[in-house]
Amino acid sequence: MTSSLSDLPLRDDLRGLTPYGAPQAPLPIALNVNENTHPVPDAVASDILDDIAVALRDVNRYPDREFTTLREGFAEYLGHGLEADQIWAGNGSNEVLQHILQAFGGPGRTAFSFAPTYSMYPLISQGTGARWIAGTRQPDYTITPDEAVAQVKEHDPDVILLCSPNNPTGTPLGLDIVEAVYEASRGVVVVDEAYQEFAPRDAASALTLLEGRPRLAVSRTMSKAFAFAGARVGYLAADPAFIDALRLVRLPYHLSALTQAAAVAALRNSDVMLGMVDEIVEQRDRISATLEALGYTPHESWSNFVLFGGVADPKKVWQQLYDRGVLVRDVGIPGHLRVTAGTEAETTAFLDALASIGSAS
Ligand code: PMP
Numbered sequence: 001m002t003s004s005l006s007d008l009p010l011r012d013d014l015r016g017l018t019p020y021g022a023p024q025a026p027l028p029i030a031l032n033v034n035e036n037t038h039p040v041p042d043a044v045a046s047d048i049l050d051d052i053a054v055a056l057r058d059v060n061r062y063p064d065r066e067f068t069t070l071r072e073g074f075a076e077y078l079g080h081g082l083e084a085d086q087i088w089a090g091n092g093s094n095e096v097l098q099h100i101l102q103a104f105g106g107p108g109r110t111a112f113s114f115a116p117t118y119s120m121y122p123l124i125s126q127g128t129g130a131r132w133i134a135g136t137r138q139p140d141y142t143i144t145p146d147e148a149v150a151q152v153k154e155h156d157p158d159v160i161l162l163c164s165p166n167n168p169t170g171t172p173l174g175l176d177i178v179e180a181v182y183e184a185s186r187g188v189v190v191v192d193e194a195y196q197e198f199a200p201r202d203a204a205s206a207l208t209l210l211e212g213r214p215r216l217a218v219s220r221t222m223s224k225a226f227a228f229a230g231a232r233v234g235y236l237a238a239d240p241a242f243i244d245a246l247r248l249v250r251l252p253y254h255l256s257a258l259t260q261a262a263a264v265a266a267l268r269n270s271d272v273m274l275g276m277v278d279e280i281v282e283q284r285d286r287i288s289a290t291l292e293a294l295g296y297t298p299h300e301s302w303s304n305f306v307l308f309g310g311v312a313d314p315k316k317v318w319q320q321l322y323d324r325g326v327l328v329r330d331v332g333i334p335g336h337l338r339v340t341a342g343t344e345a346e347t348t349a350f351l352d353a354l355a356s357i358g359s360a361s
Helices: 042-057 068-078 093-104 120-127 145-155 175-184 240-247 257-268 277-293 314-323 344-357
Strands: 087-090 110-114 131-135 159-163 188-192 216-221 234-238 305-309 337-340
Touching: 042 257, 068 087, 068 234, 068 257, 087 093, 087 240, 093 120, 093 159, 093 188, 093 216, 093 234, 093 240, 110 120, 110 145, 120 131, 120 159, 131 145, 145 175, 159 175, 175 188, 234 240, 277 305, 277 344, 314 337, 314 344
Parallel strands: 110 131, 110 159, 159 188, 188 216
Antiparallel strands: 087 234, 216 234, 305 337
16 A cells, blocks of 8 residues: 555645756766766876775774864865864755754744745755745846845845855856845855856955855855765855854764765865866857857856756757757746756767757747
8 A cells, every 4th residue: 555745744834845856867968967077087086085995994983073174175175264163064065055044044934045046945945944935036137236135125034045156047146246135134144156166267256255244154065066966065164153053953973984085085186176167167158159059048157057048848848858868957947948068078969969959949
């Protein structure tokens, strides 16, 4: 006898929600979840394996609960004079965001962002009991400081999530917006810089705003530029007191000894790990230029993906690409699809497949 979800004593506020569900299909060209599609180089892989082998010998013991060596590594990588006591990490930046929402959101509180934005924000907010509030953007997905301030004042949220650059649109976010939102708010402000390494080199990070702003946090991930999505490592920089708040909600030993060892070794090789970023940015810009030539309307992107409009029937085009072995993402924005910049060969395969379907609406 099988039962369904509605038969179970599930929390009322979870009824009717849909889990995160980007399809994981075994297609040759997978450009749907903004990974770095370049594999970890062999020399780095064996260096990481050596560290994992050492950690494995002690795996009968719990790992360093404070992941001290890893926090030191992230502080050094981020620069800006950051110290290890300003760093936090988790199993992907999703877990880091969950820690923030557990500590600062939760029942009776609200979490806010400007939609369309990262699809996990509402899910993590609601999963941890906060009420989700979706603000709005201009038709081109930009936000102005005035409208940002007005919306933040209107909703007075406990947690504000600013995705910079924004997923799924690729839109850059100026530091003036972050400053204005911080000034206008009472709650914590999180700048999610998951894709920051793909932004122009001279684009300032919100890390430069941390000094003197104890409610501000900047989250990053090793899943994108670092080509380390499968290892599940995300991290954050904030005031040491903010980090103390996250200690209250994390599970003890949440970062396994093997994860810590792998991440420390990958960070030691960050030059090589990040070596493909320029190439990916080149492919991203090639995607935008080619899409435009095909009659689509790509949106400006500072990330490793491109959201493009002018797709008459996104579901149909998604399926036509799927049938040609190419997986892209239908993010639910009418007339749009999103594609991740892959290797040169993968990018070519996507562009050729799209061209073979016919031109834009
Ligand atoms: N933030 C943004 C904006 C993302 O797009 C993603 C992944 N798609 C994440 C956070 C989470 O990534 P991870 O948990 O792999 O670090």
